[in-house]
Amino acid sequence: MADGRAEASPAKRAAVALGVTAALCLAVAGLAGEAAYPWLKAAHVIAVISWMAGMLYLPRLFIYHCGATPGSETSETFKVMEQRLLRIIINPAMIITWVLGLWLAWKGGHFEAGWLHAKLALVLVLSGVHGFFSAAVRRFGEDRNRLSARQWRLWNEAPTVLMVLIVILVVVKPF
Numbered sequence: 598m599a600d601g602r603a604e605a606s607p608a609k610r611a612a613v614a615l616g617v618t619a620a621l622c623l624a625v626a627g628l629a630g631e632a633a634y635p636w637l638k639a640a641h642v643i644a645v646i647s648w649m650a651g652m653l654y655l656p657r658l659f660i661y662h663c664g665a666t667p668g669s670e671t672s673e674t675f676k677v678m679e680q681r682l683l684r685i686i687i688n689p690a691m692i693i694t695w696v697l698g699l700w701l702a703w704k705g706g707h708f709e710a711g712w713l714h715a716k717l718a719l720v721l722v723l724s725g726v727h728g729f730f731s732a733a734v735r736r737f738g739e740d741r742n743r744l745s746a747r748q749w750r751l752w753n754e755a756p757t758v759l760m761v762l763i764v765i766l767v768v769v770k771p772f
């Protein structure tokens with residue numbers, strides 16, 4: 598297992614990355630005026646891609662982790678991979694996605710739009726799935742996983758389905 602120092606550094610790096618991103622976004626919003634919108638929309642999409650990449654890979658790791666004997670070197674390696682993926686990529690990406698998404702909705706005057714209400718509802722469900730995966734990382738870390746590889750295979754589909762619906766809502770804006 599990693600020692601205390603190695604455990605602390607990913608969280609510190611994630612906090613620094615969040616701070617730098619927030620400062621950059623504020624600078625762009627303050628300095629660029631109207632031109633800030635497309636730049637921060639691009640940053641929103643980059644954060645979304647990072648969040649989704651993690652949300653699609655994490656349950657895959659759970660599936661493989663189910664096949665590893667608790668206490669084995671393989672199982673301990675999966676624990677480190679899951680915890681780092683969650684702390685360094687998934688959590689910061691989710692926060693940046695939310696902050697920039699809400700800013701875009703406010704700046705673009707989208708809060709009245711039906712598509713945004715539906716999108717927000719689905720993003721809340723996606724954030725709930727994120728919370729569930731995060732609890733699973735904790736349980737795997739304590740060798741207390743309760744689901745089978747088959748059940749994790751089903752959970753693996755949830756972020757994909759939600760992502761498809763969310764992207765259709767924001768790009769097509771059907772209502």
Ligand code: HEM
Nearest residue numbers: 642645694695698699701702705707720760763764767768
């Ligand atoms: C966390 C809450 C979120 C809010 C409040 C939010 C809100 C917004 C807003 C207002 C826009 C600008 C729309 C426009 O200018 O036409 C946008 C763009 C976009 N969002 Fe989000 N979003 C969120 C999360 C997500 C998630 C989770 C995804 C994908 C899984 C996503 C995918 C996109 C894409 C692809 C665009 C670019 C659309 C385009 O330019 O046509 N968003 N979002």
